Amino acid sequence: xxxxxxxxxxxxxxxxxxxxxxxxxxxxxxxxxxxxxxxxxxxxxxxxxxxxxxxxxxxxxxxxxxxxxxxxxxxxxxxxxxxxxxxxxxxxxxxxxxxxxxxxxxxxxxxxxxxxxxxxxxxxxxxxxxxxxxxxxxxxxxxxxxxxxxxxxxxxxxxxxxxxxxxxxxxxxxxxxxxxxxxxxxxxxxxxxxxxxxxxxxxxxxxxxxxxxxxxxxxxxxxxxxxxxxxxxxxxxxxxxxxxxxxxxxxxxxxxxxxxxxxxxxxxxxxxxxxxxxxxxxxxxxxxxxxxxxxxxxxxxxxxxxxxxxxxxxxxxxxxxxxxxxxxxxxxxxxxxxxxxxxxxxxxxxxxxxxxxxxxxxxxx
Numbered sequence: 398x399x400x401x402x403x404x405x406x407x408x409x410x411x412x413x414x415x416x417x418x419x420x421x422x423x424x425x426x427x428x429x430x431x432x433x434x435x436x437x438x439x440x441x442x443x444x445x446x447x448x449x450x451x452x453x454x455x456x457x458x459x460x461x462x463x464x465x466x467x468x469x470x471x472x473x474x475x476x477x478x479x480x481x482x483x484x485x486x487x488x489x490x491x492x493x494x495x496x497x498x499x500x501x502x503x504x505x506x507x508x509x510x511x512x513x514x515x516x517x518x519x520x521x522x523x524x525x526x527x528x529x530x531x532x533x534x535x536x537x538x539x540x541x542x543x544x545x546x547x548x549x550x551x552x553x554x555x556x557x558x559x560x561x562x563x564x565x566x567x568x569x570x571x572x573x574x575x576x577x578x579x580x581x582x583x584x585x586x587x588x589x590x591x592x593x594x595x596x597x598x599x600x601x602x603x604x605x606x607x608x609x610x611x612x613x614x615x616x617x618x619x620x621x622x623x624x625x626x627x628x629x630x631x632x633x634x635x636x637x638x639x640x641x642x643x644x645x646x647x648x649x650x651x652x653x654x655x656x657x658x659x660x661x662x663x664x665x666x667x668x669x670x671x672x673x674x675x676x677x678x679x680x681x682x683x684x685x686x687x688x689x690x691x692x693x694x695x696x697x698x699x700x701x702x703x704x705x706x707x708x709x710x711x712x713x714x715x716x717x718x719x720x721x722x723x724x725x726x727x728x729x730x731x732x733x734x735x736x737x738x739x740x741x742x743x744x745x746x747x748x749x750x751x752x753x754x755x756x757x758x759x760x761x762x
Contacts, residue, residue: 414457426455428475437482438529439519449479453489465501485529487563490515492535504545512537517563520762523699523723523738524691531692533562533572552581571692572604589623595633601690608695609641615665627673634666637688639696661728663688663698680706691727699725715746717758738762 414422430451436443453475460468473491492514500507517532519525539556558575576599583593599613617635624630639661667685674680684702691697701723708716719742727733744758 414459421458421460423456423458426457428453428455432477437479437485439526441526445481447479447481449477449485451475451477451489453491455491467499469495469497469499471495471497482529485517487517487532488515490534492516506543506545508541508543510537510539510541515563522692523725523736524693524697524727524734533560535560539577548585550583550585552579552583554579570603570605570607571690574602574604576600590620591622592618592620594618595635601695609643611642611695612640614638617665629671631669632667634685635664637663637665639663639688641695658728661696663728677709678707680704694727694733696728697725698728699723710745713747717744717746718742719760 414424416423416425428451430453432449432451433446434449435446437445437447437449453473455473456470457472458470462468472494473489474494475489475491477485477487477489479485490513493512494514495510495512497511498509500509513534513536515532515534517530519529519531522531525531536559537556539554541552541554544551556575556577558577560571560573560575562569562572577597578599579595579597581593581595583591585591595615595617597613597615600610601613602610615635615637617633619631619633621629621631641659641661665685665687667683667687669681669683671681672679682702682704686698686700688696688698702721704720706716706718708718710716719740721740722737723739724735724737726735740760740762742758742760744756746754746756748754
């Protein structure tokens with residue numbers, strides 16, 4: 398079951414929808430955020446501190462057409478307004494905004510989806526520096542089918558992705574379209590163990606002649622184990638290959654000819670643990686290696702460790718902490734570099750009423 402469908406089922410089971418219009422269940426959430434940033438432009442020697450307002454409205458709705466089919470809409474839209482760095486003012490459409498249609502026919506569940514996200518968040522990419530204006534619109538349209546054969550589940554899907562830059566030249570060169578294909582076979586070895594093989598393929602076509610178009614292939618096994626009801630472990634890994642076309646050259650974008658290999662053979666790996674330590678605390682740990690596109694390169698390989706913890710101090714407050722370490726290498730691009738970064742964050746969420754909560758958080762990178 399994909400994450401969107403799982404979230405919709407959990408929301409219905411927990412009665413999280415607060416409004417009903419005929420057969421349609423809806424939930425509305427509003428928030429106002431305030432941000433104090435001591436380096437909004439991500440420069441080496443920051444000279445100013447800026448303050449930003451962040452109002453946002455979130456809407457979630459589901460229309461059960463019958464017991465097997467449902468149409469759903471999730472939308473989060475907001476705006477970030479800076480007092481001084483007004484060039485960083487931005488519209489935000491939450492990455493989980495989507496229209497989805499679930500159809501069940503016998504043992505097959507088909508999901509059609511249209512997902513859109515619009516953010517300018519340079520912190521999300523470790524290769525971005527020297528600008529706070531990095532991001533744009535990412536639109537994904539596709540379908541996924543799950544065929545449940547009791548002890549075996551077969552999954553196949555396709556996504557068409559478009560990225561449209563709304564930021565600086567660093568994100569302009571990232572404008573692209575992608576065709577993504579994936580399939581997975583899962584075998585249930587028992588009530589608490591699942592294993593199988595994942596296959597993926599992708600085609601990337603950049604709009605500007607700065608980065609080389611490429612083809613991606615990946616394959617590897619995975620295993621999921623419910624060690625206890627509270628401790629879930631997933632491990633995966635495998636082979637990944639990138640084949641690059643000969644890059645073009647656009648003098649209006651850069652005066653440096655990108656260096657790109659014909660092929661890159663590498664591997665990916667991940668181990669993730671989710672642990673509900675008690676009814677007061679849950680935490681998760683993810684570590685591994687990934688390959689991804691970077692701000693100034695077609696490919697970045699990255700070792701990472703990421704940890705998060707939610708601790709219900711009392712019925713009046715939840716403490717949220719996070720840690721991360723990343724060590725990567727740009728395998729191609731304008732100026733291939735090695736890099737690393739560490740980060741830590743802490744915050745407190747406090748419910749004021751059943752409908753209203755507040756919180757404060759700090760993050761250092």
